[in-house]
Amino acid sequence: MVRDLVHAAMRHVPARGWTTSAIAAGAADVDLPPSAVGLLWGGVDKLHAAVMARLALLAPVKSLWPEALALCGRPDAVGGALRATSEFVDEAWAYAGDVSTDSSWYIKHAGLATAYHTIGLYLLTDAPALSVSSTLCCVFASFLFT
């Protein structure tokens, strides 16, 4: 049922963009009530909130973050840095309600770590946060669909 909803929603994306109205239109196509948006959007919203909250913690030290990242690359610090990322990713997916127990677990965790770091680096360049937000949402949406 979720797959059908996803396919129906994708048909409306060219007209409505990566928005909840595309999902609502898709839901109407497959005879689901508009509240079906929650089926797809609930988890994405939570992932989005988790990542943006985590990145917001960086705001006060943004100017010094590149230096921090360089320090993370040192051989003795890499282990701690990797552990910190994996703990964050683990929390984010648990919060978003992930219950996978197969290889998709690894795809989701690796993918979120990559997305989080990429967005983090992008935000360092003072780009407007709004466009990042919507890119983030469609990246996460693709994880939930796998």
Add this chain to the structure above:
Amino acid sequence: MLRVDHAGELGARRIYAGQLAVLGRHPVAGPLLREMAAQEAVHLAAFDDLLPRRRVRPTVLTPVWSVAGYALGVGTALLGVRGAMACTVAVETVIAGHYNDQVRTLLGEGYEAEAPLRATLRQFRDEEMEHKETGLANEAEQAFAYRGLSKVIEGGCRAAIFLSERV
């Protein structure tokens, strides 16, 4: 601990799937295998539920066990009903022993709060031993090369447990 149990039940379910693919229509073995497979499915569902709740990551080898289990099921079933039963006996021997070890660990210090998990593992262990008895009752020991087959399968299971604990 839970990671290995999950991997084990996944493997068991795939073994039965493989065996049913070959022996599904056998008048005696078919229903028997289906019944045991149904119980393993319940076990797997329990671990599928426990893993995310306890934030345990699944073993990275799930696709490997999935394929290997199915191949083992098909291979032993092609040796006939006795072969399939011999496989069941070998696998259940290792799994029941493994659950026993885990229950023993959970009876140790610091695990007082784990009574529900202990009870679950005990129940699963008892059901696995039932499967083993079923296998033995169905002439497993008369299977072609029973001794050799058992040793190989038991060795494979132990290797799978070793790897799933670590990876």
